[in-house]
Amino acid sequence: MEAPELKQAELGLTTDNLRIVHEKIAAVLGRQWVSDDPAVLTCYFRDFTARVGKWPNLVALPSTTEEVQAVVRIAHAHRVPVVPYSTGFNHGGTALPQWGGILVDLKRMDKVLAVDEEGMTITLQPYVQNARTYAMANCFSALQGLPLKPALPMTMGSASTLCNYVSRGFSAIAGKHGGHSENIVNMTWVLPDGEILKLGPGSFPNVGDVPVQFGPGPDISGMFISADGMMGICTEITIKLFPEQAHEKLYYLVPSRQGDEALEDCIEFFYRMSQANLMLFIYKMCHTDALVMLPDEMNPADFMHMIPEHAVMLILAGLTPEELEIKEQITLNLAQECGLTPADVEMLAQMIGINMHKDMFKKIYQAGKVMKPKGSFQWIAGYYRLDRVPELMKDYKDIVVRYWKPSDPRISYELAMSGTHMQGPLQFGRATTIEFDFWWDPGNPEDVKRAIVTLRQMGEMMMRHGAIFAKNLVGTYELLPRLGVYYDLVCRVKAMMDPLNIMHPDVMPVGGPGFG
Ligand SMILES: Cc1cc2nc3c(=O)[nH]c(=O)nc-3n(C[C@H](O)[C@H](O)[C@H](O)COP(=O)(O)OP(=O)(O)OC[C@H]3O[C@@H](n4cnc5c(N)ncnc54)[C@H](O)[C@@H]3O)c2cc1C
Known part of the structure; x- marks a missing residue:
């Protein structure tokens, strides 16, 4: 669609232009669904990630596709950047505006x-x-x-x-x-x-x-x-x-070996379970999952010996109790061959006070929060070959010790509040997601610095090893220009679809704002 001819003052992030844009959006959505109130704008420039944004100039709340279309058309005609926002829980800080503009909050589109x-x-x-x-x-x-x-x-x-x-x-x-x-x-x-x-x-x-x-x-x-x-x-x-099958059972399987050898056993189990195609849900957990959920008065160091660095959470499902029983038999045999033993989930749950019921993942979906982490929770994740995870883990451990672990000698690698997860192995266990978690305190400037430096190092490490980033994350987007032709083509398609670069101009380093 051709933009109508407008005067220079009616383009970009000028006060006059924003006033006109505000009026036009109010005429379409109703005055109550667009705001430039600082008390509203200030809600949208921070999230739980290590990234910081700028206040938007306006927040618009459309309720239909046609209203979104109308807001975008106004933004396009007046060359004002647009940032869409659904629930704001991404791990890259990517819903934070970096140039201001119109933040399109989609919370009225809830049908x-x-x-x-x-x-x-x-x-x-x-x-x-x-x-x-x-x-x-x-x-x-x-x-x-x-x-x-x-x-x-x-x-x-x-x-x-x-x-x-x-x-x-x-x-x-x-x-x-x-x-x-x-x-x-x-x-x-x-x-x-x-x-x-x-x-x-x-x-x-x-x-x-x-x-x-x-x-x-x-x-x-x-x-x-x-x-x-x-x-x-x-x-x-x-x-x-x-x-959804009627019969489900949750298992928490603990390797008998420790450290890197325990990880190797978990990987072997992932690999064999994937080939047998038995499980509904499989998740390699880490010790910090439990440690961050301890009540504040409990010291994580006192619980380390109870919680393994690597363990597997598994859900089997069957149409009948008999089907579930057969799957259980095969699974427990495979676990034994890989050196994993089922632990008493109920006992563990009582001991550290966390929910480890078989329906826990359904209940998470119903609850407002997934966990009670100490401070903020930031991950960087990607897809990687399962057999090569141990190589990646060596470098990860090195980064944790060099950049993430505080200088306090009482804080070991294990207590550095970081851990790894693997989920849903793909293609018969040939590939897996690998996720590195960091729990940090956004109110502590030292933690903020450590988080940013560590995430950058992690992004570099993943690129070096050939782990493809799962999403755009803190520590990854700066690296995308290194993809060469692939990245150039993304930029060219973006430039063709959005020559004014108004649609989320800052999400990837695709050339800065072309508006105004
Ligand atoms: C504790 C925790 C655990 C998590 N675990 C997982 C996990 O295991 N697996 C997993 O996949 N994710 C996980 N996530 C990520 C999170 O659930 C997803 O980011 C989320 O579901 C996507 O919605 P959002 O609220 O993050 O989107 P937003 O933050 O609102 O937006 C994300 C990006 O998309 C853009 N955007 C927003 N709405 C739209 C739209 N309608 N159209 C186009 N672009 C849009 C935004 O501008 C932004 O760039 C986890 C997050 C947290 C906080």
Whole structure:
């Protein structure tokens, strides 16, 4: 769409232009749904990550795709940057505006638009949160009357399902159902010039929500995944649902060996379980998962001996108790061969006061918070070959000791409040997600410095080893220009779709603002 001719004063981040833009948005949304009140703006420049943003100039709250389109068209005509915001729980600080502009907060778009039992899909707006996606899907059933469920990440029940899927989320059930972006059926996007684009099979006439992943011809959906809003705003998504089996059991398996050898045993177990295709959910935990949840009056050092650095959380599922029992037999044999022993989860749960029930991951989705970490929780994660994880871990340990561990000699590597996770191994266990967690105190300047330096080092380390970044994260986006032709092409496509660079101009280093 051609931008109408405007005078210079009606372009960019000038006071006069922003006043005009404010009035135009108020005329479309209603005055109560756009604000330049500092008390409102100040809510959007910080999050729990080590990144800091700038205040937006305006916050707009559209309630439909057409209203999003109208806001984007106004922004486009007046050359004001736009930053979309769903629930703000990303780990890269990517929903923080860096140049000001209009922050498009999507919290009024909170509708479950459809559940298709036969097609086994659910269609959501951006502010449908994981807890509600799960609860809604569960009201419907398919196959032999089994309730439906979505594949959800191990994050807060209050995080946006749509945004997790378009930002290439992943979960510990990926081995069973694939990564989240593989389970997208249809998407509706408002492009930087305000055009509306349908992606997926529904972009073809009369197709609707057929549960396949691609549209006709060369499929262009990939350009929109993990783009963090720089290609437009996703206003609707249709995702696949899966049948939930009636019988589930949770196991907590502990290696008998320690340290690096324990990790090797967990990897071997991951590998063999993936090939046997037995588990619903598999997760290599770390000691800090439990240590950060201890009540404040308890000293983590006193509990280290009870909590292994590496352990495996596993959920098996079956249609009948007999099916579950057979799977359990095979799994426990495999665990024994790999040197892992089932621990009493109830006892451990009571000892350290955390919820380790088999439904814990469903309950997480229903609760507001995933955990009670000490300070802020920041991760950097990627996909990597399972057999090469031990090499990566050596460098990670070195970084923790050199950059993350405080100089206090009483703080060991194990007590440095950092740990690794692996989830949902893919392709028969050939690849896995690998996640490095850091718990830090955003109110402590020393912690902030350590967090930023460590995350940069971690990004470099992952690139050196060939671990592909799962998402745009603190410590990763600065490295993307090194991808050469791949990165150049991303920039060229972005420049073609958004020549004014108004749509989230700062999300990746794609050339700075072209507005105003
Ligand atoms: C404790 C914790 C644990 C987590 N564990 C996991 C995990 O195991 N697996 C996993 O996958 N994730 C995990 N996450 C990440 C988190 O759940 C996802 O980032 C979230 O689901 C995506 O929504 P969001 O609220 O982060 O999006 P936001 O922060 O609102 O946005 C993320 C990015 O997308 C852009 N954006 C926002 N809305 C839209 C839109 N509608 N269209 C286009 N662009 C948009 C924003 O500008 C920003 O760049 C975890 C997060 C936390 C805090």
